[in-house]
Amino acid sequence: MTTPRICIVGGGVLGAAVAYHLCEAGCTNIVIVERTGIACGASGRAGGFLAKNWSDSKSVGQLSTASFLLHEKVAEKLRQEYNIDVMYRRVTTLNISLKEKTTTTPQRKSDTLPKWVTGDVFKEEILGTEATTAQVHPGLLTNGLVRVVESKGGRVLIGKANGFLFETITTHTEKDHHHQTAPVQASKLLLENQDPVEADIFILTLGPWTYQAATWFKDSVSFKPNISRQLDCIQGLKAHSIVFKGNQPTEPYAFFLNYVTSANGIIDPEIYPRPNGDIYVCGFGEQTTQNLPDDANHVSINETSCDKLKEIAIHVSSTLKDANVEVRQACYLPISPDGIPLIGKLYGLENVYIATGHSCWGILNSLETGHQLAQLIINGQVSPILNTCDPARFSKGS
Ligand SMILES: Cc1cc2nc3c(=O)[nH]c(=O)nc-3n(C[C@H](O)[C@H](O)[C@H](O)COP(=O)(O)OP(=O)(O)OC[C@H]3O[C@@H](n4cnc5c(N)ncnc54)[C@H](O)[C@@H]3O)c2cc1C
Ligand SMILES: *[C@@H]1O[C@H](CO)[C@@H](O)[C@H](O)[C@H]1NC(C)=O
Numbered sequence: 001m002t003t004p005r006i007c008i009v010g011g012g013v014l015g016a017a018v019a020y021h022l023c024e025a026g027c028t029n030i031v032i033v034e035r036t037g038i039a040c041g042a043s044g045r046a047g048g049f050l051a052k053n054w055s056d057s058k059s060v061g062q063l064s065t066a067s068f069l070l071h072e073k074v075a076e077k078l079r080q081e082y083n084i085d086v087m088y089r090r091v092t093t094l095n096i097s098l099k100e101k102t103t104t105t106p107q108r109k110s111d112t113l114p115k116w117v118t119g120d121v122f123k124e125e126i127l128g129t130e131a132t133t134a135q136v137h138p139g140l141l142t143n144g145l146v147r148v149v150e151s152k153g154g155r156v157l158i159g160k161a162n163g164f165l166f167e168t169i170t171t172h173t174e175k176d177h178h179h180q181t182a183p184v185q186a187s188k189l190l191l192e193n194q195d196p197v198e199a200d201i202f203i204l205t206l207g208p209w210t211y212q213a214a215t216w217f218k219d220s221v222s223f224k225p226n227i228s229r230q231l232d233c234i235q236g237l238k239a240h241s242i243v244f245k246g247n248q249p250t251e252p253y254a255f256f257l258n259y260v261t262s263a264n265g266i267i268d269p270e271i272y273p274r275p276n277g278d279i280y281v282c283g284f285g286e287q288t289t290q291n292l293p294d295d296a297n298h299v300s301i302n303e304t305s306c307d308k309l310k311e312i313a314i315h316v317s318s319t320l321k322d323a324n325v326e327v328r329q330a331c332y333l334p335i336s337p338d339g340i341p342l343i344g345k346l347y348g349l350e351n352v353y354i355a356t357g358h359s360c361w362g363i364l365n366s367l368e369t370g371h372q373l374a375q376l377i378i379n380g381q382v383s384p385i386l387n388t389c390d391p392a393r394f395s396k397g398s
């Protein structure tokens with residue numbers, strides 16, 4: 001029995017999760033083509049917060065719930081079978097409100113807050129318990145999944161994909177000469193300054209760079225605008241984050257902030273203490289764009305934004321004053337027009353699949369996305385989730 005040759009383009013958490021599930025299902029002939037490095041983008045710079053079902057859509061809710069449960073199983077498997085720790089744990093999630101300028105003397109803190117929080121919290125709310133929320137280290141998860149794939153014979157190829165070669169399938173279906181509807185498939189992935197990669201199945205997991213692939217379908221394919229529209233609809237949304245290093249308390253909490261600035265504006269950063277004593281802090285959503293630097297390590301960093309995150313974190317916990325901010329970074333999230341991910345076969349091609357547009361829930365939803373896509377590829381199995389996330393919804397002209 002020969003297993004199909006699979007080429008995954010993009011080594012973020014989505015590419016890693018699809019590769020992992022295909023491997024688990026016995027398809028081990030996998031190459032992951034990654035331009036810069038595994039988890040170099042949002043997948044290595046995210047918070048890694050996981051919620052069982054914070055979605056207000058039914059199908060995406062099913063995706064999140066299934067994925068939430070899978071994270072625990074996969075973390076356990078990676079730890080036991082591969083000695084890989086992805087820092088998975090359940091957490092209590094709090095929404096805490098603070099003012100940038102406090103006029104009154106600090107109140108006595110409520111007992112439900114961990115001692116680590118020293119700031120003057122004027123309102124708090126439990127958003128999730130250890131039954132419904134958790135965290136994982138996204139970079140360790142992505143790299144861990146890839147290591148499993150490599151241990152089963154898969155490989156990573158560092159290179160920039162920049163096109164496809166196509167062929168028309170004439171063996172099984174008769175060509176319709178009037179409408180040129182003979183099925184078309186990709187045969188080779190073209191790389192910059194390297195030999196092309198031949199495969200039976202291609203999967204695009206390009207995250208916020210997905211729009212760049214729209215031009216790969218300009219030539220030699222019928223229905224080309226329909227294909228390109230499914231890629232060109234993706235935008236990148238920039239976000240900054242910082243990581244404090246330094247033996248902070250490791251109590252299992254996640255904090256969503258409601259921070260009232262002196263100018264009476266509201267900002268809502270998130271703070272995730274990690275089990276190794278690091279404190280991760282991120283802000284959200286600055287601007288959407290289709291103008292990303294090729295290299296994820298060349299995303300410009302606004303020091304003012306990082307300084308602000310640092311200042312807010314110190315306001316929440318004064319113990320951070322002496323901690324070293326070791327990481328100051330920015331990256332882009334992949335955003336789809338309707339806020340729902342694109343998971344499935346690209347309309348107009350026989351063997352090219354896509355998984356992207358996961359917005360701020362890509363770490364959470366990666367595992368079930370990988371599972372669903374592997375089932376579709378191997379068994380042709382379509383679920384309600386895949387119906388909702390079908391990329392073909394963007395193939396029609398407006
Ligand atoms: C600040 C921040 C906090 C977040 N927090 C959370 C959270 O707590 N929980 C959660 O679930 N999600 C969170 N997210 C969202 C999550 O990080 C993303 O949804 C997810 O990482 C997207 O993964 P991806 O694999 O689609 O894209 P990416 O991680 O961007 O991966 C795409 C990869 O494709 C590669 N690539 C691009 N073009 C090419 C090419 N031409 N050839 C070869 N390779 C190419 C890139 O180099 C990159 O490695 C957060 C995001 C941010 C920015
Ligand atoms: C998730 O929540 C939404 C909205 O409350 C609901 O419609 C959906 O059924 C839930 N999904 C699951 C799997 O619980």
Ligand SMILES: *[C@@H]1O[C@H](CO)[C@@H](O)[C@H](O)[C@H]1NC(C)=O
Nearest residue numbers: 095096097123125127256258
């Ligand atoms: C946190 O609380 C504030 C104030 O009550 C509220 O406006 C905000 O929506 C809450 N945030 C979340 C994530 O629930």
Ligand SMILES: *[C@@H]1O[C@H](CO)[C@@H](O)[C@H](O)[C@H]1NC(C)=O
Nearest residue numbers: 300301302303304305306308
């Ligand atoms: C950096 O961010 C601050 C706000 O945090 C903003 O006022 C400023 O314009 C930004 N600078 C650049 C170069 O984008």
Ligand SMILES: *[C@@H]1O[C@H](CO)[C@@H](O)[C@H](O)[C@H]1NC(C)=O
Nearest residue numbers: 223225226347394395396397
């Ligand atoms: C393909 O695109 C054309 C316009 O370019 C549109 O009229 C047609 O409906 C599309 N077909 C599908 C099935 O999306």
